[in-house]
Amino acid sequence: MTKPRGMFDDALLMARKDLQLERRAKIGLGQVLPFAILVLLLFAFALDPDRGVLKQATPGLFWVTVLFSAVLTLQRSFGLESEDGILEALRLTGMSPAGIYLGKVTALTLELLLLEAVLAVGVAVLYDTHFIGIPLLLVIAFTATLGIAGAGAVYGALAARLRSRETLLPLLLLPLLAPVLIAATRGCEVSLQREAMSGWPWAALLGIFALVYLTLGSFLFRPLLEDA
Amino acid sequence: MSALVHLRSAVALIGRFPALAGVDLDVYPGEILLLQGPNGAGKTTLLGVCAGLIGLTSGQAVVLGEDLTANPRAVRRRVGLLGHDSFLYQDLSVVENLDFWSRAAAATVQDGRAALERLGVSSRLFDLPVYSLSAGQRRRVSFAAMICRRPELWLLDEPHAGLDSSGRDLVDGLMAEASASGATVLFASHELDRAEHIAHRSVTISGGVIIADSPRATELGSEP
């Protein structure tokens, strides 16, 4: 009756289910993405677009927008796991906690990457950004997103069961992601030839961040599901 | 016959509130045990404890031969819990839910479909999202998600609630069938006439303790 299932089977199952949910409910596509584009517009209102401030600050604004959208995506992603007794049901299945974690991270990473792709088109059109140094940009986007999803899933799951989760998650998560914001922003600036330094150390730092939190999250998800 | 569920002085807290205040309970293999008591008596908490979801603050709990405080995970995958919550993703369709939950519990997709059929869920509902189902239909889908994993211990929290009369009969039939095939059923209910008819034995819980244990001399002895 119980054929052996590995951690990666569980991860795949979870990720598939999350993407299925997104396809059905379209919260990311229908709500988070428009919000992110709205933020791009708000930045233009706040920072005079004619004086070049906007153009200079584009990488930073891009990643700040991604962070805020990530918080919303995480709220949604773990909100639906804590409704209707789903967390209890997941514990009853005997799925591996690390598998659940990696599945959530995979789905989150894919969703956020898609959001970033659309936002990139957004800044290209609205802020007149010319993309150069594409390989570095892609590596930075991927590692940064993996880090955001990896750290975010731990705190998303932790906050999901608390009544004050809407206010608590940003407070917990955003300071944790400060190095991601710094590294991704600087890395993108370098890539867009705004600074004369090589951007690969930033990509490496992002990679280390992602690796550290993916490892930690895989271990911490068991106590998180069991007792938190 | 050794007990399948064995609780001694079980104390369980919900937050800081002692929902169970020292429960002694034995449930024997193959038994259908009715758990009755007023609202807030601790029925739901007791089922949660037996499922390995709620840890004990003090006391002893052995379920399916496993010590719950030491190894709750071994118990969880062998029990089926039908709770107040639906345990379903509202935005996914009925089959998507069943596919996910059956595979998550290491059963096959076919098990899930068979369970839906067994619960009388019409195939025209299969592709509807769960939120659009009526309460009774949703209950049947939850039930299907529970039995598709073939649990050894059924923990049912008011299994008749929200169901029409054919649904109630169906639930009774499923419980009898489970008991006949060797599974054990522990269910909480307020519908005592119906419940006492199907149950082999009933216990009453109130104020977080068992206050009455009334064996029904039936085909299945409750004590060795």
Added chain:
Amino acid sequence: MTETLCIVGAWVVTFGSVGSYAAVVILRGRRLSQTVPPEQRRWM
């Protein structure tokens, strides 16, 4: 002028915050120890 003010300020802030935190902790301990039976609060 600013210099003296800032230097004195730094010391006052440090001693003031740590001191008032210590006071809060001590008072809290005293208040709590009245509700807890003596055999549970024999420190090493």
Added chain:
Amino acid sequence: MTSTKIESSSAAAPAPIGTGSRGTKVLGATALFFLVLAVAYGLFISPADSQLGNTVRIIYMHVPTVMAAYVAFLITALSSAMYLWKRTEFWDLLGSSGAEIGVLFFAVTIVDGALWGKVTWGVFWRWEPRLTTSAVLLIMYIGYLAVRAIPADPKTRATRCAIIGLVAVVNIPIVHKAVDWWRGLHQGKTVLGTIHPDMGGTQLFAMYSALIAGLLVCAWLFVHRFRAGFLAERASELGLDQALEERRLESSPAAPSSRGARDDLGGPQT
């Protein structure tokens, strides 16, 4: 469970009121001694620094507090890991004491740093790497305390806090690195928070007595905070015993066989 009735055993020595003991008194007195030394040398006896002038006197406060904060956070991290392994109340209480004390010292550090900046740069805040890092870490640990303050049963709360304690501490070196590189692009390292080599004898003495005083105060606070947390747990357990009694009494007035309140929706089975 029921052994927590108050019973004053007159034979044994009376238990202390509060969280003090002989040990903490000795510790506190030693800390006080070094504090007096630090004040005397740091504010009055030692001369102004050759490079920093009188602002070095802020550094005498800044360095001990930041050291104490890091020690506290490292203890929190260690306790978090130990809690997840051993699951004992000791590590939970130690970890939460560390977070609270660390936040206190870090907040003081940042205020001191800003005051130093006001004298040195003319502005309270410049994006100096150490100050920036401290600000980020401070908010991270305020999050820990926010979760700690949410009412929950002790085990749940302890697990949540242990997870945050671990997640936060591995971020410290990453934040350091990121902020250093980031600021490294714009300006050279500042001397804030460093003991530079050409400090004179009385200056070093002032610095080290302040440092020792800071760490001793930190240790003294730890003991008291830990004991206060321990007392709070015992006090809430007393509440639990009472709650259990009340809970059991709920069932006694109603006769067990009374079935007046049943709410069967379906008809009797035929």
